[in-house]
Amino acid sequence: MSSLTEKDRPVVQLLLNTGTCPRCILRFCCVGSQVLYRHPCEDLMKELQEFLKNNQEKEDTVCLDGVDPPCKRIRLEHTEGPDDLNHNGVFQQIPSVNDGNAAMDSSAGKVCNVCLGILQECCEADFVKKVCQKVNSADYQFTSFVFSVSLPPQLSVRERAAWLGVKQEMRNLGLSLAKDDIVQLKEAYKWIIHPQLSEELGVPADGKSLFEVSVVFAHPETDEECHFLATACPDCFKPAKNKQSVFTRMAVIKALEKIKEEDFLKHFPCPPSRPKNLCDALEIQCNNGAVFVAGRYNKYSRNLPQTPWIIDGERKLESSVEELISEHLMAEFKADSFNFSSSGREDVDVRTLGNGRPFAIELVNPRRIRFTAEEMKRLQQAINNSSDKIQVRDLQLVTRSAIGRMKEGEEEKTKTYSALIWTDRAIQREDIAFLDDIKELKLDQKTPLRVLHRRPLAVRCRIIHTMRSEYIDEHHFRLHLKTQAGTYIKEFVHGDFGRTKPNIGSLLNRTADILELDVESVDVDWPPTLDN
Amino acid sequence: RICVITLAEAHPLLQSGKTIKSISYQISANCSRLQNKVSGKSKRGAQFLTELAPLCRISSSDGEEYTIYSCIRGRLIEVNENILSNPSLLQQKPSTEGYIAVVLPKFEESKSITQGLLTQKEYEEVLLKRRNSSS
Numbered sequence: 143m144s145s146l147t148e149k150d151r152p153v154v155q156l157l158l159n160t161g162t163c164p165r166c167i168l169r170f171c172c173v174g175s176q177v178l179y180r181h182p183c184e185d186l187m188k189e190l191q192e193f194l195k196n197n198q199e200k201e202d203t204v205c206l207d208g209v210d211p212p213c214k215r216i217r218l219e220h221t222e223g224p225d226d227l228n229h230n231g232v233f234q235q236i237p238s239v240n241d242g243n244a245a246m247d248s249s250a251g252k253v254c255n256v257c258l259g260i261l262q263e264c265c266e267a268d269f270v271k272k273v274c275q276k277v278n279s280a281d282y283q284f285t286s287f288v289f290s291v292s293l294p295p296q297l298s299v300r301e302r303a304a305w306l307g308v309k310q311e312m313r314n315l316g317l318s319l320a321k322d323d324i325v326q327l328k329e330a331y332k333w334i335i336h337p338q339l340s341e342e343l344g345v346p347a348d349g350k351s352l353f354e355v356s357v358v359f360a361h362p363e364t365d366e367e368c369h370f371l372a373t374a375c376p377d378c379f380k381p382a383k384n385k386q387s388v389f390t391r392m393a394v395i396k397a398l399e400k401i402k403e404e405d406f407l408k409h410f411p412c413p414p415s416r417p418k419n420l421c422d423a424l425e426i427q428c429n430n431g432a433v434f435v436a437g438r439y440n441k442y443s444r445n446l447p448q449t450p451w452i453i454d455g456e457r458k459l460e461s462s463v464e465e466l467i468s469e470h471l472m473a474e475f476k477a478d479s480f481n482f483s484s485s486g487r488e489d490v491d492v493r494t495l496g497n498g499r500p501f502a503i504e505l506v507n508p509r510r511i512r513f514t515a516e517e518m519k520r521l522q523q524a525i526n527n528s529s530d531k532i533q534v535r536d537l538q539l540v541t542r543s544a545i546g547r548m549k550e551g552e553e554e555k556t557k558t559y560s561a562l563i564w565t566d567r568a569i570q571r572e573d574i575a576f577l578d579d580i581k582e583l584k585l586d587q588k589t590p591l592r593v594l595h596r597r598p599l600a601v602r603c604r605i606i607h608t609m610r611s612e613y614i615d616e617h618h619f620r621l622h623l624k625t626q627a628g629t630y631i632k633e634f635v636h637g638d639f640g641r642t643k644p645n646i647g648s649l650l651n652r653t654a655d656i657l658e659l660d661v662e663s664v665d666v667d668w669p670p671t672l673d674n
Numbered sequence: 675r676i677c678v679i680t681l682a683e684a685h686p687l688l689q690s691g692k693t694i695k696s697i698s699y700q701i702s703a704n705c706s707r708l709q710n711k712v713s714g715k716s717k718r719g720a721q722f723l724t725e726l727a728p729l730c731r732i733s734s735s736d737g738e739e740y741t742i743y744s745c746i747r748g749r750l751i752e753v754n755e756n757i758l759s760n761p762s763l764l765q766q767k768p769s770t771e772g773y774i775a776v777v778l779p780k781f782e783e784s785k786s787i788t789q790g791l792l793t794q795k796e797y798e799e800v801l802l803k804r805r806n807s808s809s
Contacts (some may be wrong), residue, residue: 317687588752594676595778599751639678639761640756640771653770 145173160413163254165261169325169400261418265334276426283510284353292358293561295394296367300414307413353433359421370409371397423496433505436540436669438498443531444491476509485552496663555665558624562658568616577609604629675784679775681768693735694761707753720749748779
C-alpha cells in the first residue's frame with residue numbers, strides 16, 4: 143500500500159489488533175485518497191495485512207541478528223503480561239507482535255470499534271439499495287440530491303479513545319506522530335456512499351441541492367458511553383426541552399474539547415471495546431426544499447375571511463381566501479403543508495377589486511417542483527373555475543427572497559378604496575363637494591376598538607392623500623379614497639367613538655357610518671404581471 | 675371582549691335641565707384614571723377595576739355630584755379625555771363620542787360578564803317597572 147509509510151506501521155498494527163476496520167485505519171493514517179476508501183473492505187484488509195507482513199519480515203531478520211532493541215521490546219512485553227497497567231495507570235491491551243495474524247483474523251468480519259459499522263456495512267451496496275428504495279417509493283421530483291447523515295454521539299468518544307491509544311503507542315515506541323489531521327468519519331463515509339447513491343438514483347450529489355435525503359444512525363448498545371462526560375463536564379449538558387436526550391452531538395463534542403486526556407482515560411476504555419452490533423439506520427427521510435408560488439387575488443364575496451375562522455373548534459364561516467387558493471396548489475405540488483402570506487389583508491365583508499392583492503404561498507416539502515408557464519396558467523384557470531368568490535392572476539413560481547418585496551408593499555405602498563357612506567342628517571351635493579379638494583389629510587387613529595383586544599393601544603398617524611365623492615341621495619354618498627398603507631378606513635368614516643380624528647362625521651358635522659367597503663387597488667407592482 | 679362604559683340613558687345627568695360643571699378622573703389622593711398606562715397586547719400596567727371601582731366624578735351646576743362606577747371587572751384601557759375638554763359631548767352623544775372608559779375583562783371572565791348584563795329589552799323593562807312603581 144503506497145499511501146502508508148514506515149511511520150504508519152505501529153498505528154496500523156495497533157488498530158488492527160484492537161478491532162478497528164481497515165477504512166478507519168486508513169483514516170487514522172491520514173490517507174486522503176478517496177478512491178482507496180471505495181475499495182471493498184476485504185481487499186483493504188488484505189492490503190493492510192500485506193503491508194504489515196513486509197514489516198514483520200524485516201523485524202524477524204533484525205531479531206536473528208542478536209540482541210537488538212526490537213527483540214528486547216518483545217521480551218519485555220511478554221514479561222509484563224496482558225492485564226498489567228502501564229505506568230500511566232491505564233488499561234491497555236498489549237499488542238503482541240508475533241500474534242499479528244491471529245489478531246487480524248479476529249478483527250475480520252467483526253464490527254469496527256471506532257465507526258461501529260458506519261464505514262463497513264452502512265456504506266455497502268445493500269444499504270445503498272435500501273436507501274434508494276425509500277427514495278424512489280417516496281415519489282419525489284428532483285435533479286440532484288444532498289445526503290445528510292446523523293451519527294450517534296458516542297462515535298466521537300470512541301474516535302477520541304482510539305486516537306489517544308495511537309498517541310500513547312507512538313509515545314511508548316519513542317516515535318513522534320507524523321501527522322494528526324485524521325480524515326473525518328463523515329467525510330470518508332460520503333466519499334464511499336455518494337458515488338453509489340448517485341449511480342442508483344441517476345442524479346449527482348450537490349451540496350446546494352434542495353432535495354435532501356437524510357439518514358439517522360443509532361447504536362443503542364453503546365448509547366450510555368457518553369454519560370461519563372456529564373459528570374466530567376456538567377456545564378456542557380443542559381437539558382433542552384425539545385430534545386429527547388441531553389447528549390447531543392454538539393454537546394458531546396464540546397465536552398470532548400474541554401475534558402483533559404487523563405480524565406478521559408480514567409472513565410473510558412482505551413482502546414474502545416468491540417461492539418456486538420452494527421449501527422441501525424433509524425430513519426431514512428426525504429425532504430424537498432420549499433417552493434414559492436405568488437400571484438394576486440381578487441375577492442368578490444362579502445362573506446369570506448382571509449384565513450379560516452375557527453373558534454373553539456367550530457368553524458364560524460365557510461372556507462377562506464387562503465384555502466380556496468392553496469387547495470389546488472397543495473394537490474398539484476403534493477406538499478406537506480403551506481404558509482399563506484399577503485401584502486396586507488381585508489376584512490371578511492370587504493371586497494378586493496381592481497388588480498387584486500399580491501400574495502405568496504410557501505409549499506412545504508413538495509413532491510413536484512417543476513412546472514412550465516403553461517402548467518401554471520392551467521393551474522390558475524383551475525383555481526378560477528373552482529370558485530366565484532375569489533379569482534387569481536399572475537400565478538407564478540418565485541424565490542424566497544421575493545416575499546420580502548411583497549411585505550415591503552404592505553407597509554409602504556398606497557391603497558385606494560371605495561366606501562358607501564350613510565349620514566344621519568340630510569346632505570346635499572354642496573355639503574360633500576369640499577371633500578374632493580382635501581389633499582394629504584392627516585389622521586390620528588387610536589387602535590380601533592374592534593381590534594383592541596388583540597393589539598396594543600397606540601395612536602397611528604396616517605394620511606389620506608386624495609378623496610373623490612359621488613353624491614347618491616340625501617343620506618348616501620360614495621367616497622373614493624387613496625390612503626397611506628395601514629389606514630383604518632371604516633374608523634375614518636364612523637369615527638370609532640371619536641377615537642379617530644378627524645373623521646367623515648366630524649368633517650361633515652353629522653353622524654356617519656359605513657355600509658360597504660371595497661379595495662379598489664393595492665399599489666404594489668409585484669409580482670410581475672403576466673399576460674394572463 | 676372589549677367593553678365601552680357609557681352613561682345609561684336613564685342616568686340623571688342625561689335628563690333635561692342638567693348641566694355638567696366639571697368632570698374629574700382623580701378618584702383619590704393616589705389614584706387618577708388619567709395616569710393609567712398600558713403597554714403591549716396584553717395591556718400590562720393597566721389599573722385593574724372591580725365592579726364598584728369609581729371611574730370618574732361628575733359635578734352638575736345644581737350642586738349634585740355623581741360617581742360613575744365601572745360595573746365591570748377588568749383592565750382599564752383608556753378613559754375618554756375628550757369629555758374633559760368638552761363636557762357637553764357626554765350629554766349630547768353619551769353612547770358614542772361621549773363614552774367614559776374602555777375596559778378589557780379577563781378572557782376567562784368574558785362570558786360570565788356578558789351573561790350578567792342586561793339586554794336593551796331587559797333594561798327597558800327595568801325602567802318601565804321603575805316608572806310604574808314610582809307613579
